[in-house]
Amino acid sequence: MAEDRVNRRTRKAEPAPAAAAAEDKEPKRAQRTTSNVFAVLNQNQIQEFKEAFGMMDVNRDGFIDVSDLKAIHNDLGRNPSDKDLNEMLKECPGQLNFTAFLTLFGEKMHGTDSETTFRQAFEQFDPEKKGKLSEEYVKDLLLNVGDQFKEEEIRQVWKEAKPHGGLFDYDAFVTLVKRGPQDEMAQ
Numbered sequence: 001m002a003e004d005r006v007n008r009r010t011r012k013a014e015p016a017p018a019a020a021a022a023e024d025k026e027p028k029r030a031q032r033t034t035s036n037v038f039a040v041l042n043q044n045q046i047q048e049f050k051e052a053f054g055m056m057d058v059n060r061d062g063f064i065d066v067s068d069l070k071a072i073h074n075d076l077g078r079n080p081s082d083k084d085l086n087e088m089l090k091e092c093p094g095q096l097n098f099t100a101f102l103t104l105f106g107e108k109m110h111g112t113d114s115e116t117t118f119r120q121a122f123e124q125f126d127p128e129k130k131g132k133l134s135e136e137y138v139k140d141l142l143l144n145v146g147d148q149f150k151e152e153e154i155r156q157v158w159k160e161a162k163p164h165g166g167l168f169d170y171d172a173f174v175t176l177v178k179r180g181p182q183d184e185m186a187q
Contacts, residue, residue: 050098058071064096066089070085122170131171134166
């Protein structure tokens, strides 16, 4: 019986011939993004995740949302609350499109921290949650706490994420590390 559900899900996931032809003509988003996950996963893994995403995106809008998660769980004979489903979606900072889906699973597979966890680590040193810390304070932390940086390593960080007005913008730094340079994303 469970196998029938899986087979039914697989059949539903196949795009209509017209949709498949349209997809072949459009450039793939995965190739245009600067997300680091594409350097971590091989093409076969990316293709498998694309198929899984297609199966989960029941309404075919390009995003996995509460209604998609509810349909998946119902197919498996489960009935989670909307609260539980929303909690699942909170793991993604923003809408859960294919790139975000890959990033979440790539991070889980390779043991890296999520964007939210990374940002929360900086927030531990920012009680007012302003998104910025004193350049000297961050430099002191990097030199003296945990895996201590060398001066050259700090210069490299400042080269990639320049402090402005004596402040290190950790929000921008987290975005840079997890998503790549945002000016490239706009192109």
